[in-house]
Amino acid sequence: MNNFDFYNPVKIIFGKGKIAELKKHIPTDAKILITFGGGSIKKNGVYDQVIAALDGFNVQEFGGIESNPHFETLMKAVEIVKSEKIDFLLAIGGGSVIDGTKFIAAASCYKGEDPWDIPAKHVPLESAINLGAVLTLAATGSEMNNGGVITKLATKEKLSFSSPILFPKFSILDPESTFSLPKRQIANGAADAFVHVIEQYLTYPVNSPVQDRFSEGLLVTLIEEGPKAYDSKTPNYDEYANIMWAATMALNGLIGVGVQNDWATHTIGHELTAFHGIDHAVTLAIVLPGLMTHLKDKRSVKLLQYAERVWHITEGSDEERIAMAIVKTESFFNRLGIKTRLGDHHVGQKTIDRIIKRFKDRQLPHIGMLPDIKIEDAEKILIDRL
Amino acid sequence: MNNFDFYNPVKIIFGKGKIAELKKHIPTDAKILITFGGGSIKKNGVYDQVIAALDGFNVQEFGGIESNPHFETLMKAVEIVKSEKIDFLLAIGGGSVIDGTKFIAAASCYKGEDPWDIPAKHVPLESAINLGAVLTLAATGSEMNNGGVITKLATKEKLSFSSPILFPKFSILDPESTFSLPKRQIANGAADAFVHVIEQYLTYPVNSPVQDRFSEGLLVTLIEEGPKAYDSKTPNYDEYANIMWAATMALNGLIGVGVQNDWATHTIGHELTAFHGIDHAVTLAIVLPGLMTHLKDKRSVKLLQYAERVWHITEGSDEERIAMAIVKTESFFNRLGIKTRLGDHHVGQKTIDRIIKRFKDRQLPHIGMLPDIKIEDAEKILIDRL
Numbered sequence: 001m002n003n004f005d006f007y008n009p010v011k012i013i014f015g016k017g018k019i020a021e022l023k024k025h026i027p028t029d030a031k032i033l034i035t036f037g038g039g040s041i042k043k044n045g046v047y048d049q050v051i052a053a054l055d056g057f058n059v060q061e062f063g064g065i066e067s068n069p070h071f072e073t074l075m076k077a078v079e080i081v082k083s084e085k086i087d088f089l090l091a092i093g094g095g096s097v098i099d100g101t102k103f104i105a106a107a108s109c110y111k112g113e114d115p116w117d118i119p120a121k122h123v124p125l126e127s128a129i130n131l132g133a134v135l136t137l138a139a140t141g142s143e144m145n146n147g148g149v150i151t152k153l154a155t156k157e158k159l160s161f162s163s164p165i166l167f168p169k170f171s172i173l174d175p176e177s178t179f180s181l182p183k184r185q186i187a188n189g190a191a192d193a194f195v196h197v198i199e200q201y202l203t204y205p206v207n208s209p210v211q212d213r214f215s216e217g218l219l220v221t222l223i224e225e226g227p228k229a230y231d232s233k234t235p236n237y238d239e240y241a242n243i244m245w246a247a248t249m250a251l252n253g254l255i256g257v258g259v260q261n262d263w264a265t266h267t268i269g270h271e272l273t274a275f276h277g278i279d280h281a282v283t284l285a286i287v288l289p290g291l292m293t294h295l296k297d298k299r300s301v302k303l304l305q306y307a308e309r310v311w312h313i314t315e316g317s318d319e320e321r322i323a324m325a326i327v328k329t330e331s332f333f334n335r336l337g338i339k340t341r342l343g344d345h346h347v348g349q350k351t352i353d354r355i356i357k358r359f360k361d362r363q364l365p366h367i368g369m370l371p372d373i374k375i376e377d378a379e380k381i382l383i384d385r386l
Numbered sequence: 387m388n389n390f391d392f393y394n395p396v397k398i399i400f401g402k403g404k405i406a407e408l409k410k411h412i413p414t415d416a417k418i419l420i421t422f423g424g425g426s427i428k429k430n431g432v433y434d435q436v437i438a439a440l441d442g443f444n445v446q447e448f449g450g451i452e453s454n455p456h457f458e459t460l461m462k463a464v465e466i467v468k469s470e471k472i473d474f475l476l477a478i479g480g481g482s483v484i485d486g487t488k489f490i491a492a493a494s495c496y497k498g499e500d501p502w503d504i505p506a507k508h509v510p511l512e513s514a515i516n517l518g519a520v521l522t523l524a525a526t527g528s529e530m531n532n533g534g535v536i537t538k539l540a541t542k543e544k545l546s547f548s549s550p551i552l553f554p555k556f557s558i559l560d561p562e563s564t565f566s567l568p569k570r571q572i573a574n575g576a577a578d579a580f581v582h583v584i585e586q587y588l589t590y591p592v593n594s595p596v597q598d599r600f601s602e603g604l605l606v607t608l609i610e611e612g613p614k615a616y617d618s619k620t621p622n623y624d625e626y627a628n629i630m631w632a633a634t635m636a637l638n639g640l641i642g643v644g645v646q647n648d649w650a651t652h653t654i655g656h657e658l659t660a661f662h663g664i665d666h667a668v669t670l671a672i673v674l675p676g677l678m679t680h681l682k683d684k685r686s687v688k689l690l691q692y693a694e695r696v697w698h699i700t701e702g703s704d705e706e707r708i709a710m711a712i713v714k715t716e717s718f719f720n721r722l723g724i725k726t727r728l729g730d731h732h733v734g735q736k737t738i739d740r741i742i743k744r745f746k747d748r749q750l751p752h753i754g755m756l757p758d759i760k761i762e763d764a765e766k767i768l769i770d771r772l
Binding site: 001002003004005006007008009010011012013014015016017018207208209210212213214216217218220221224225238241242245246249254257258 | 387388389390391392393394395396397398399400401402403404593594595596598599600602603604606607610611624627628631632635640643644
C-alpha cells in the first residue's frame with residue numbers, strides 16, 4: 001500500500017425526511033444563498049421542503065446553474081454573494097450545482113485578478129464561503145468531496161479544481177429527492193459513479209485489499225441496483241438509496257487512498273462534453289471500453305481481478321477473460337440505455353483531431369495520472385470508439 | 387437501508403515515516419502531554435521518533451496507562467493536565483492508551499462532581515482537551531472514532547463512553563510502529579477488528595449492499611492477512627499495513643451506518659475482562675461462536691450471507707452452511723493462537739453466575755442493541771462456551 005493522508009469532515013445526513021433537519025446544521029444568523037439548476041426542484045417538492053425547513057432564516061436564491069456549470073453563470077452568483085454579504089451557500093441539486101456552488105464559495109473570497117485561475121492555474125485558496133448541500137441526483141460524489149469541475153463557455157474549456165477548504169459542512173442525502181428524475185439521469189448517475197470507482201481501481205496492484213474490495217463492492221452494487229432502478233416503473237426506495245450511497249462513497253476520497261489513481265477516462269471524456277455537450281457520464285461510458293482495450297496488456301493484473309471479482313468471469317485464457325470483462329462493462333452501460341460509440345453521438349475523426357490538438361497545446365506529458373497513456377494512446381483509444 | 391447521520395473528521399496520516407510529520411498537525415504553542423502505556427514505545431523507537439518530530443515543542447509525559455485503562459490511573463493524568471495547563475494530548479499507543487487519553491481529555495474539562503459519570507451515566511460533554519494519536523497497535527479503531535472503554539478498578543466495572551467532541555484531530559498510522567509487537571498482540575488485533583465488523587454486520591438484513599460488502603471486504607482481508615502476519619518471522623510491511631487499515635475502517639463508524647448494529651459480544655466479553663483480566667480480543671473470540679450458535683435461526687439470513695461471501699461455503703443445507711461458518715469462525719481465532727473456550731482460561735460456572743447477576747442488577751432489558759439476546763440468552767451463550 002502507498003502512503004496517504006485522508007481527511008473528510010463532511011457531515012452526511014442520509015434518509016427519507018432528512019431535509020426537515022436542515023435548521024440544525026446552519027447558523028441561525030446566516031445570510032443564506034440557495035443555489036440550484038433549471039428549476040426541477042420547484043416541481044418535485046424539494047424546493048418547498050427546503051424553504052419550509054429554513055423558516056425564519058434569511059434566504060435568497062440563485063437559480064439557473066446549468067449542467068457542466070458555466071464560469072460565466074457562476075460569476076453572476078459571486079456578484080450576489082458580495083453585494084448581499086452572503087455567508088452561507090446551500091446548493092440544492094446534483095453534481096453540477098454543488099460543483100458550481102463550490103466555485104462560487106471560492107471565487108467570492110478570491111483576491112486574485114481572474115477567478116478562472118482557480119481551475120486554470122490551481123491557485124491555492126485561502127478562504128471560502130461556508131457551504132452545505134441538499135442532493136437531488138446521485139452521481140458525482142460532489143456532496144462529500146472538496147472538488148468541482150466547471151466549464152468556460154467562451155473557450156469551451158472544462159477544468160477541475162479542489163481545496164481542503166471546499167468540503168461542504170454537511171450534505172443531506174434523501175433518496176426520495178431523486179424519485180422524480182428522468183431515467184436517463186438515474187442511468188447516467190450509476191454510470192458516472194461506476195467510472196469514478198474504476199478510475200481509482202483499475203490501474204496497478206499495490207497490495208491494497210481493503211481499498212480493492214471496497215471498490216469491487218461499489219461496482220457490484222451499481223451493477224445490481226442500477227438496472228433495477230432504471231427499469232422500475234415506480235421508484236423503489238432501497239434501490240435509489242443504495243445507488244445514492246454507492247455514488248457518494250465512490251468519490252469521497254476513501255477508496256482512492258494508498259492506491260494508484262488514473263482519471264484518464266475523465267480527462268478524455270471532459271473534452272467530448274466541452275466540444276459537443278454530451279452528458280458527462282455518457283462520455284465516460286464511451287471512453288472507458290476503449291481505454292480498457294488499449295491497456296489490456298499493461299493493466300492485465302487488475303483487469304483480471306476485475307473480471308473475476310466484479311463479473312465472476314473465471315473461465316478462459318487471461319486474454320479471453322479480460323475481453324469478456326470489457327464486453328460486460330460496455331454491456332452494463334448499454335443496459336442503462338447509454339450509447340457507447342462516438343458515432344452514436346455524431347462525433348467523428350474531426351473531433352478526435354481537435355481533442356488531440358488541444359492535449360498537444362497543453363503539452364500534457366500523459367493523459368491522467370499515469371504514464372501509460374500518452375497523447376497518442378488517447379488518440380488510439382478515441383479512434384477505437386468511432 | 388435505515389436513515390443515518392455520519393460524521394468523521396479525523397485526519398489520517400498513513401504510512402512509513404509519517405511520524406516525522408507530527409509537527410504539521412499540532413499548534414506550535416501547544417502545551418502537550420504525551421500519554422503512553424508500559425514503556426514499549428521507549429524500546430521500539432517510536433518514542434524517540436515522536437520526541438524528534440516534536441523538537442521545539444513544549445512536551446510533558448504521562449506513562450503507565452495499562453490495558454483496559456483504569457479510571458484510577460487516568461485521573462492522575464487529569465491532575466497533571468489541570469495543574470500544568472496542558473492543551474494538547476498526544477496518545478502514543480494502541481486502543482487502551484487512546485481510549486484512556488480520550489477519557490483524560492473529557493475528564494479534564496468535566497464540571498460535574500464525579501468523572502466516572504462520563505461512562506456510568508453517559509453525561510453529554512461540553513468540552514474536551516484536543517487530542518491526537520500515534521498508533522502502535524492495530525486493533526480497536528479508537529484512532530478514528532470518538533469512543534472509548536475504561537475500567538474502574540475499585541468495582542471491576544468496564545464501561546464505554548463517546549462524544550462528538552472526542553474525535554482525535556489526527557492519527558498517525560505507521561505500520562512499522564507495530565513491527566516489534568509480540569505475535570499475541572498481532573493476533574488479538576486481527577481478532578478484535580474482525581469482531582468489530584461482525585457486531586455491525588451479523589444482525590438482520592436491511593438491504594444495504596454497500597455496507598455489507600465493505601464489511602465482508604474487511605472480514606476477508608483480516609482472514610487473509612491475519613494468519614500471514616501471525617506466522618511471518620520478519621514483519622511484512624503490506625501485511626501489517628493492511629491489517630492496520632482494516633482495523634481502523636472496522637470501527638470508524640462507516641460500515642455501521644444505516645444498518646442494525648449489535649455489540650452483544652462486546653457487552654458479554656467486557657465482563658470476562660472485568661472479572662478475569664482476559665485480553666479483550668480473546669473474550670470476543672470466546673463469546674462470538676456461542677452467540678452465533680445461539681442465534682443461528684433468528685439471524686439465519688445474515689449468517690448464510692456470511693457463510694457464502696466470507697467463507698465461500700455454498701454446499702449443504704442452510705443449517706449445515708451456518709454450522710460450517712461458525713466452525714470456520716472459531717478456527718480462524720484458533721489459527722491465530724487464541725483459545726476460544728472458557729475452560730482454556732480457567733473460567734467456570736461461578737463466573738457465569740456473577741456475570742448474569744451483574745446484568746440482572748443493571749436491569750438490562752437485553753444484551754447489546756437488539757432484543758434477540760435477553761439475559762437468559764447471554765447465560766446460555768456463556769454455558770455453551772464452557
